[in-house]
Amino acid sequence: MSEVAKFxxxxxxxxxxxxxxxxxxRAIDISQLRKQTGLITIDEGYVNTGSTRSAITFLNGEExxxxxxxxxxxxxxxxxxxxxxxxxLIYGELPTQQQLDTFRSSxxxxxxxQDGVPAFFDHFQKxxxxxSMLASVxxxxxxFNQDSLDPTDAAQIExxxxxxxxxxxxxxxxxxxxxxxxxxxxxxxxLSYCENFxxxxxxxxxxxxxxxxxxxxxxxxxxIVHADxxxxxxxxxxxxxxxxxxxxxxxxxxxxxxxxxxxxxxxNEAVVxxxxxxxxxxxxxxxxxxxxxxxxxxxxxxxxxxRVYKNFDPRANIIKAACDELLEDLNLDDPLFDIAxxxxxxxxxxxxxxxxxxxxNVDFYSGVIYRAMGIPVEMFTVLFAIGRLPGxxxxxxxxxxxxxxxxxxxxxxxxxxxxRQFASIDKRG
Ligand code: ACO
Numbered sequence: 260m261s262e263v264a265k266f267x268x269x270x271x272x273x274x275x276x277x278x279x280x281x282x283x284x285r286a287i288d289i290s291q292l293r294k295q296t297g298l299i300t301i302d303e304g305y306v307n308t309g310s311t312r313s314a315i316t317f318l319n320g321e322e323x324x325x326x327x328x329x330x331x332x333x334x335x336x337x338x339x340x341x342x343x344x345x346x347x348l349i350y351g352e353l354p355t356q357q358q359l360d361t362f363r364s365s366x367x368x369x370x371x372x373q374d375g376v377p378a379f380f381d382h383f384q385k386x387x388x389x390x391s392m393l394a395s396v397x398x399x400x401x402x403f404n405q406d407s408l409d410p411t412d413a414a415q416i417e418x419x420x421x422x423x424x425x426x427x428x429x430x431x432x433x434x435x436x437x438x439x440x441x442x443x444x445x446x447x448x449x450l451s452y453c454e455n456f457x458x459x460x461x462x463x464x465x466x467x468x469x470x471x472x473x474x475x476x477x478x479x480x481x482x483i484v485h486a487d488x489x490x491x492x493x494x495x496x497x498x499x500x501x502x503x504x505x506x507x508x509x510x511x512x513x514x515x516x517x518x519x520x521x522x523x524x525x526x527n528e529a530v531v532x533x534x535x536x537x538x539x540x541x542x543x544x545x546x547x548x549x550x551x552x553x554x555x556x557x558x559x560x561x562x563x564x565x566r567v568y569k570n571f572d573p574r575a576n577i578i579k580a581a582c583d584e585l586l587e588d589l590n591l592d593d594p595l596f597d598i599a600x601x602x603x604x605x606x607x608x609x610x611x612x613x614x615x616x617x618x619x620n621v622d623f624y625s626g627v628i629y630r631a632m633g634i635p636v637e638m639f640t641v642l643f644a645i646g647r648l649p650g651x652x653x654x655x656x657x658x659x660x661x662x663x664x665x666x667x668x669x670x671x672x673x674x675x676x677x678x679r680q681f682a683s684i685d686k687r688g
Contacts, residue, residue: 268296282317299670309490310667311498315348315653316489320567325574327487328352336577341482342366342452345649348487349420349656363452369425370446370455372433373403376426380433389434389641390519396430397423398512408506410659419507420652427648428452431641432459438637444468453478456645461633473588477581477628478642484574484621485643487650493517493524497651498658502667507655514651515644524640524647530562530626531636534595537602542594544602552611560606562623564615574621582624585631599627 262277264287273295276288286309293299302308317326325332328347335344339353346354346362354362379399383392400422401408407418429446436443444462447455453475462468488494497514501507518524537547550558565572586596603619606612629639658664 266292268298271296278312280312281314282319293670299672301672305495310495311490311658311661313489313654313657314351315657316487316650318489318567320565320569323568323571323573323576325488332484332573333577336480336483339483340451340453341479341486341646344483344486345424348649348653365421366425366452367448367455369422370429370448372426372429376400376403376430377433380437383437385437385440387438388519389431389438389637390515390524390644392434392437393427393430393641393644394512394515394519396433397427397508397515400426401506401508404508408508410501410504410506416507416656416659420656423507423511423648423652427645428456429459431638431645432456434641435460435635435638439635451475453482457632473581473585474632477578477585477632480578480581481625481628481642482646484577485625485646487647487653491523492520493647494651494654497655499667501655501658502664504666507652510655511648511651514647518644518647519640524643526561526620526622527626527629527639527643528636530599530623531595531630531639533561534598534602534626537598538594542598544598544605547602548605548609548612551606552609560602560617562619562626563606563612564617565620568620569616571618572620575619575624578621578624578628579619582628582631585628589631591631593630595630596627599623 262279262285263274264277266273266275273292275292278286278288280286289300300308315328317329318324327335327344328351330347330353335347339347342363343354343359346359376396376399379396380392383395404419404422407415407422409415433443435441441460442464444459444464447458450458454470457470457474457478458468461470490498493514496517497510500513501510505513521529533547537544540546547558547560550556551560551563586600603623607618612618625643626636626639629642630636634642
């Protein structure tokens with residue numbers, strides 16, 4: 260007999276099924292609770308709520324495990340490029356060579372933006388955040404792709420997936436050009452996904468640009484480790500919006516909006532801003548480690564600790580090696596890197612950080628890598644969005660393919676005024 264959880268309330272004893280996942284994690288299915296008792300559950304921030312069953316990503320924060328479709332992140336990072344991982348996430352299996360070639364060339368054929376899209380950038384403010392530009396343009400893409408908006412039509416969904424995968428780096432490069440004033444280079448479909456993105460951002464007109472292979476490698480790794488992280492805030496947003504049968508562009512635009520928040524995708528930006536702050540204050544890292552330990556102070560070391568990973572962040576382990584390799588190769592004379600390296604060393608040897616399992620997370624290293632590559636700090640979250648896109652798409656697609664899909668509609672416990680007598684405007688105050 261399958262396991263049940265017993266629940267006593269109002270003199271009744273009720274039983275709810277216990278659902279078990281493929282990795283043995285268990286959950287109580289309370290979907291019939293309100294029907295049977297009139298009660299709902301409350302769980303602010305959804306810290307204890309499973310919103311769905313999903314076969315895409317498994318993570319175990321205690322043991323530092325992250326797998327996409329069953330494959331360890333370490334193996335994928337070692338053996339695949341981002342497009343191969345994107346295929347795995349979106350379609351569920353690693354591609355054959357032929358499937359991969361077709362997927363690559365279909366994405367490459369969508370790197371050029373449709374006429375009219377670049378004009379959006381003429382009207383954005385130069386000092387606007389590129390994440391706001393990204394969200395607006397992704398939303399606007401629906402108006403340029405009106406033949407691929409039906410979330411119940413497989414061919415239309417496929418078309419919107421390819422257009423988003425191809426368009427997003429180009430839209431991001433337009434945002435970079437807008438905020439920096441650098442010339443925008445047209446996409447080169449002969450280049451790999453990462454090389455093309457670096458080319459669009461950094462080629463100088465009239466000069467041949469060859470991306471540093473270590474930049475390409477680091478960018479590829481960063482996109483892979485950011486590609487999915489199960490039901491995080493932006494992915495849950497994409498699912499929530501998609502559950503109303505909104506089209507893929509509208510759903511992804513909402514995900515970009517969620518990711519733009521400093522509590523979510525903005526942490527790598529916060530790392531570099533913190534390093535600036537330490538530099539401006541004389542570069543004394545011990546002082547900031549002390550501040551972080553002081554409960555009265557409220558200061559936290561950005562890029563340290565993680566809500567889910569309590570022993571180590573497997574993504575940070577992967578990109579730390581790329582970060583070290585890059586910094587050694589570039590041998591840049593940048594005081595921020597020196598501060599970053601000293602800060603990590605001091606914190607990792609400090610009793611406070613050791614006791615609480617606080618170690619540099621993925622954002623610490625990604626912030627440092629992006630800076631070493633010459634990417635402006637405002638663009639960091641945009642790069643996160645490029646990496647997260649296949650994860651968002653795969654969750655949206657999984658939800659639409661589920662026979663049990665329903666519109667997401669949480670409930671609430673109302674705490675406002677009880678029924679009141681309406682007062683006409685002359686009788687108020
Ligand atoms: N600096 C100093 N102390 C810290 C830090 C930090 N960065 N992070 C946690 N602590 C301390 C807390 O003060 C607390 O100490 P106490 O037990 O003495 O009260 C203890 O470590 C546990 O901290 P919590 O806040 O309970 O941990 P939680 O899981 O809620 O927070 C979080 C995780 C939000 C990531 C936190 O570590 C933090 O704020 N880090 C800095 C911001 C950051 O880097 N965010 C990016 C996360 S990675 C990502 O989103 C992809």
